[in-house]
Amino acid sequence: MSEKVLVTGINVISSLGLSMNENWENLINGKSGIKKISLFDASKLDTQIAGQVPESFEEYSKCYIKKRIRKQMTRVSQMCLTATKAAIEEHNIPISEYDPERCAVILGIVNSANSSVEKDTDIKNTILKGMSNALSAWISLEYGFEGPNYTIATACASSAYAIAQGYDLIQQNKADLVIVGGADSTINPEEIEGFNALYALSTRNDEPEKASRPFSADRDGFVIGEGAGILILERESFAKKRNAIIFAELAGYALTSEAFNIMSPKTDGQGMAKTMEKAIKDTNTNKADVDYINAHGTSTMLNDLYESLAIESVFGENASKVAVSSSKSMLGHTIGAAGAIEAAITVKSIRESQIHPTINLNNADPQLKLDYVANTKREKPIRCALSNSFAFGGHNSTLVFKNYPNNS
Amino acid sequence: MAELTDKMRKEVRAIIIEFFAEECEVEQSEINDSTHIFDDLDGDSLMFLELIEIFKKKYSLNIELKAIGKYSVKHPVRTVGELLTMQLMIIEHENNITNL
Numbered sequence: 001m002s003e004k005v006l007v008t009g010i011n012v013i014s015s016l017g018l019s020m021n022e023n024w025e026n027l028i029n030g031k032s033g034i035k036k037i038s039l040f041d042a043s044k045l046d047t048q049i050a051g052q053v054p055e056s057f058e059e060y061s062k063c064y065i066k067k068r069i070r071k072q073m074t075r076v077s078q079m080c081l082t083a084t085k086a087a088i089e090e091h092n093i094p095i096s097e098y099d100p101e102r103c104a105v106i107l108g109i110v111n112s113a114n115s116s117v118e119k120d121t122d123i124k125n126t127i128l129k130g131m132s133n134a135l136s137a138w139i140s141l142e143y144g145f146e147g148p149n150y151t152i153a154t155a156c157a158s159s160a161y162a163i164a165q166g167y168d169l170i171q172q173n174k175a176d177l178v179i180v181g182g183a184d185s186t187i188n189p190e191e192i193e194g195f196n197a198l199y200a201l202s203t204r205n206d207e208p209e210k211a212s213r214p215f216s217a218d219r220d221g222f223v224i225g226e227g228a229g230i231l232i233l234e235r236e237s238f239a240k241k242r243n244a245i246i247f248a249e250l251a252g253y254a255l256t257s258e259a260f261n262i263m264s265p266k267t268d269g270q271g272m273a274k275t276m277e278k279a280i281k282d283t284n285t286n287k288a289d290v291d292y293i294n295a296h297g298t299s300t301m302l303n304d305l306y307e308s309l310a311i312e313s314v315f316g317e318n319a320s321k322v323a324v325s326s327s328k329s330m331l332g333h334t335i336g337a338a339g340a341i342e343a344a345i346t347v348k349s350i351r352e353s354q355i356h357p358t359i360n361l362n363n364a365d366p367q368l369k370l371d372y373v374a375n376t377k378r379e380k381p382i383r384c385a386l387s388n389s390f391a392f393g394g395h396n397s398t399l400v401f402k403n404y405p406n407n408s
Numbered sequence: 409m410a411e412l413t414d415k416m417r418k419e420v421r422a423i424i425i426e427f428f429a430e431e432c433e434v435e436q437s438e439i440n441d442s443t444h445i446f447d448d449l450d451g452d453s454l455m456f457l458e459l460i461e462i463f464k465k466k467y468s469l470n471i472e473l474k475a476i477g478k479y480s481v482k483h484p485v486r487t488v489g490e491l492l493t494m495q496l497m498i499i500e501h502e503n504n505i506t507n508l
Contacts, residue, residue, distance in 0.1 A: 067433050068432055068452070124454065124457075124458065
């Protein structure tokens with residue numbers, strides 16, 4: 001029988017902070033990270049707001065990344081490596097005790113964010129900064145990992161896919177420790193204009209903190225965020241042998257394709273429902289044990305409607321008993337990083353027996369009938385939680401995390 | 409092609425040490441000829457190219473990258489001292505370093 005895959009480290013860098021704990025404190029207290037864009041002059045754009053990582057990140061990252069290497073990295077690559085190093089340091093992961101050939105890095109990366117707002121890109125570093133695979137490569141280089149390191153691009157589900165691949169490597173006995181996660185930023189004029197052209201973004205520029213309002217009747221699109229999310233996955237026997245702090249078990253996942261439309265999900269969320277059903281079935285999970293769903297919850301008309309209908313379809317008359325919340329209500333949509341950031345938050349929720357709220361939910365959409373943990377956090381022991389990611393291109397994923405007994 | 413003087417040798421050494429100290433965030437006093445560029449300084453091969461660019465401009469050198477490539481296959485550079493030797497050779501022999 002295969003060993004369990006455990007989460008022994010988590011970290012997030014986002015608009016709400018530079019560490020997991022800082023993010024968690026802000027999330028649980030319902031604080032929004034959305035502000036006017038300051039990375040560049042956005043005054044001519046339809047959307048002028050985003051969830052930017054604090055400016056203090058630059059100084060913070062200098063504690064973890066040498067100047068020489070920083071010059072060869074984009075800001076997003078720096079977020080990724082910094083989040084990883086801080087996680088390994090904070091959680092005392094004894095890297096030197098692992099066989100380097102059985103350590104891997106898999107990241108969900110749409111691109112390296114070498115955009116027009118990136119500073120100090122020149123002819124000498126343009127290739128290295130532009131390589132999307134550089135993000136996993138830098139981690140492999142830093143720790144001397146000789147197992148596989150690669151990146152996966154499935155748009156907004158990228159880093160959830162990376163987590164799934166990391167699970168497989170351990171389950172198939174091809175690795176003992178896998179660093180998974182992702183990083184992204186689309187806070188640049190080109191991509192904001194592109195999303196605006198698709199009518200995907202909120203234009204509630206006068207009320208940045210209230211712009212991302214998943215499941216609300218007056219939602220008008222998502223708000224872009226940026227950041228990095230990292231999880232350290234470890235074989236159960238290794239984690240137990242070293243008496244590691246175990247945050248949760250990654251029990252499995254489902255990845256499916258909508259095969260329907262490049263942008264829109266299948267009508268009534270059929271593809272989303274199928275993904276959750278498959279994840280629950282493949283992990284032998286009792287539906288009644290699912291206490292929490294960290295929703296994809298983008299704040300777009302279609303996603304929030306269809307995801308809600310999908311949850312109703314999967315859980316039937318018990319759907320309203322499952323707590324559902326959207327981290328994007330506070331962080332915005334971090335695109336390639338979203339799957340990992342939200343997975344880390346889901347794991348933290350299990351660990352803390354607390355669920356962060358969906359903020360800005362004062363105007364209920366009569367079509368949406370679930371328990372969205374509106375505006376106020378909730379104390380609740382969580383036996384099992386799902387983390388959903390649904391991407392342009394029809395890339396669906398549901399990750400299943402379970403409370404691990406004696407995880408103190 | 410230039411005739412090397414003691415002043416030039418000192419100048420080249422000073423530039424190399426200053427470059428590594430700045431890029432690798434170490435004190436100049438920590439760098440000597442036996443300092444390993446990769447193991448001790450966490451340096452990388454791109455630094456060689458950047459230094460060559462600096463010296464190309466400074467001494468108006470006629471040197472092609474492929475000539476440096478051929479030379480460095482025969483004379484691998486790992487330490488600051490070896491890099492200094494290579495830079496001096498380039499200044500002295502330019503593209504003719506391939507014959508060395």
